[in-house]
Amino acid sequence: MSEHILLPEGSIEKQTTTLNLGPTHPATHGVFQNILELDGERIMQATSTVGYIHRAFEKIAERRPLYQITPLTDRLNYCSSPINNMGWHLTCEKLLGVQTPKRVDYLRIIIMELARISDHLICNSIVGVDSGAYSGFLYLMQFRELIYEIYEEVCGSRLTTNIGRIGGFERNFTNAAFQKLEKFLDEKSGYPAQLKEFENLFTRNRIFMDRTIGCGAITAERAMNYGFTGPNLRAAGVDYDVRIHTPYSSYEDFNFTIPVGKTGDCYDRFLVRNEEMWQSLSIIKQAYQKVQSFKGTEAEIFHADSPAYYLPEKKDVYTKMEALIYHFKIVMGETSMPAGEVYSSVEGANGELGFYLISDGGRTPYRLHFRRPCFIYYQAYPELIKDGMLSDAVITMSSLNLIAGELDA
Amino acid sequence: MLTNTIIQQRLTEKFGELLINWEEPYGMLTFTAPKELNLKVLQFLFDDAELKFTFLTDLQAVHYPDQKGAELAVVYHLHNWTDNIRIRFKVFTDILQPDVFSATALFQSANFMERETYDFFGVNFVGHPNLIRILNVDEMDYFPMRKEFPLEDQTRIDKDDEMFGR
Numbered sequence: 001m002s003e004h005i006l007l008p009e010g011s012i013e014k015q016t017t018t019l020n021l022g023p024t025h026p027a028t029h030g031v032f033q034n035i036l037e038l039d040g041e042r043i044m045q046a047t048s049t050v051g052y053i054h055r056a057f058e059k060i061a062e063r064r065p066l067y068q069i070t071p072l073t074d075r076l077n078y079c080s081s082p083i084n085n086m087g088w089h090l091t092c093e094k095l096l097g098v099q100t101p102k103r104v105d106y107l108r109i110i111i112m113e114l115a116r117i118s119d120h121l122i123c124n125s126i127v128g129v130d131s132g133a134y135s136g137f138l139y140l141m142q143f144r145e146l147i148y149e150i151y152e153e154v155c156g157s158r159l160t161t162n163i164g165r166i167g168g169f170e171r172n173f174t175n176a177a178f179q180k181l182e183k184f185l186d187e188k189s190g191y192p193a194q195l196k197e198f199e200n201l202f203t204r205n206r207i208f209m210d211r212t213i214g215c216g217a218i219t220a221e222r223a224m225n226y227g228f229t230g231p232n233l234r235a236a237g238v239d240y241d242v243r244i245h246t247p248y249s250s251y252e253d254f255n256f257t258i259p260v261g262k263t264g265d266c267y268d269r270f271l272v273r274n275e276e277m278w279q280s281l282s283i284i285k286q287a288y289q290k291v292q293s294f295k296g297t298e299a300e301i302f303h304a305d306s307p308a309y310y311l312p313e314k315k316d317v318y319t320k321m322e323a324l325i326y327h328f329k330i331v332m333g334e335t336s337m338p339a340g341e342v343y344s345s346v347e348g349a350n351g352e353l354g355f356y357l358i359s360d361g362g363r364t365p366y367r368l369h370f371r372r373p374c375f376i377y378y379q380a381y382p383e384l385i386k387d388g389m390l391s392d393a394v395i396t397m398s399s400l401n402l403i404a405g406e407l408d409a
Numbered sequence: 410m411l412t413n414t415i416i417q418q419r420l421t422e423k424f425g426e427l428l429i430n431w432e433e434p435y436g437m438l439t440f441t442a443p444k445e446l447n448l449k450v451l452q453f454l455f456d457d458a459e460l461k462f463t464f465l466t467d468l469q470a471v472h473y474p475d476q477k478g479a480e481l482a483v484v485y486h487l488h489n490w491t492d493n494i495r496i497r498f499k500v501f502t503d504i505l506q507p508d509v510f511s512a513t514a515l516f517q518s519a520n521f522m523e524r525e526t527y528d529f530f531g532v533n534f535v536g537h538p539n540l541i542r543i544l545n546v547d548e549m550d551y552f553p554m555r556k557e558f559p560l561e562d563q564t565r566i567d568k569d570d571e572m573f574g575r
Binding site for chain 1: 434435437439463464465466467469471472484486490493495497516517518520521522525529542543544545546553554558559560
């Protein structure tokens with residue numbers, strides 16, 4: 001009767017299964033390795049490995065003049081590179097004592113908030129994909145395209161933008177850029193209508209709610225202790241936002257609220273990000289109005305008056321001797337910076353993106369450290385997914401918005 | 410309202426002359442503590458009802474090869490969210506015996522940050538639960554962010570003269 005082959009006694013070493021989730025796994029959207037110890041489908045223990053795309057940016061930055069470090073910051077959180085670029089410019093301006101005009105601040109805010117929307121829309125629609133709803137992703141993606149077209153009009157590139165310069169922008173925003181912005185903001189055919197539709201599809205969707213409520217939850221105390229910042233912290237109920245606490249780039253001139261959640265689970269993170277997108281849209285509209293209120297020569301201002309650090313326009317380089325000298329000095333990396341140490345941070349799409357810059361008075365930073373929010377809150381991931389199901393681990397990872405570039409630097 | 414002056418007073422009352430090099434670069438209060446005291450300072454800043462520095466923003470190291478006996482600096486950035494004020498404090502350690510107490514018991518967030526600091530500078534965080542390399546390969550036997558590993562110099566030395574203002 002018994003034809004089954006029986007395993008000899010003692011040949012089963014353990015009752016759990018070890019599973020390598022990653023480093024390259026289609027469900028993790030990036031290079032993440034997690035070694036999971038599974039009891040059936042339940043996660044008993046998880047170990048995270050990071051460092052698969054470490055690129056030694058901090059070391060490279062020690063040999064580069066300030067303006068050549070901007071492209072390195074692009075590659076931190078590549079879903080919202082403009083925020084990283086602006087954060088770096090603001091750090092340099094703080095060290096060098098460059099004052100930016102209001103119009104530059106407002107233009108920067110438009111770009112930064114667009115970047116925040118493009119980051120959050122990816123994160124939230126990917127949460128949809130991981131919970132089995134692909135269509136939201138396809139519909140929202142076309143609006144990221146519109147944002148990228150605005151970047152393209154302003155700086156010429158799309159993903160790794162290298163946008164702006166120390167002191168302002170490389171050129172004034174063209175009319176085409178503003179037209180594209182209006183197209184994006186249009187209530188009927190633009191992003192607000194699409195975001196509304198996206199919310200209708202997900203927010204009160206029974207399947208989505210059952211799938212995300214209570215999944216990957218963290219309390220406010222644990223989140224603070226783990227160094228959470230940004231939407232993930234706010235979803236746990238702490239209203240910390242760098243834009244409010246340490247306003248930079250004239251954020252104090254704007255009216256907006258900071259959405260907070262309660263439970264810190266995937267559903268609250270989703271809601272907080274959605275609400276932040278609405279707030280960002282409102283900030284962009286306010287900033288656009290403020291930009292339009294500049295008339296005449298004021299509407300031509302797009303950089304600070306700081307010839308020693310702001311790369312001059314090409315036509316001036318060919319016609320003015322001063323501009324040629326500064327152009328040469330800046331491009332050859334021959335401008336020394338004042339000695340000192342400065343910490344400056346911006347509210348990145350994932351949290352507080354900090355730059356700690358030590359200058360010894362030379363032409364390159366003596367030491368530069370990026371405070372990468374992803375890297376810091378990724379430590380909580382094993383705790384978040386413990387005792388959950390394997391499929392919850394996937395959805396938790398996407399709702400934390402882990403970006404491999406920001407994790408590894 | 411908490412100000413840099415009050416923080417400095419509170420800390421001086423508690424630790425006396427042990428805390429040195431008080432500075433305020435770009436408005437952020439900065440000081441240096443003896444490395445044996447780093448946990449005591451962190452704990453005091455965390456627990457004190459007035460100071461409440463309960464958030465560790467950042468932790469990293471800096472290498473100063475010319476400071477004999479104090480080559481490595483470990484820099485902590487702390488943030489008080491109630492009064493919205495930041496401070497920075499440093500401990501210096503000898504590179505030949507780079508032992509610094511780990512802050513992981515106080516801040517979970519210090520875990521990865523200390524591993525990263527160990528990985529790049531070789532600071533040995535005593536009491537860390539899992540002090541292994543994090544971003545570099547496990548087989549690496551040196552600490553790459555130290556200054557004895559310079560990158561290729563991109564500035565040309567044949568131009569080293571007065572004419573170019575170098």
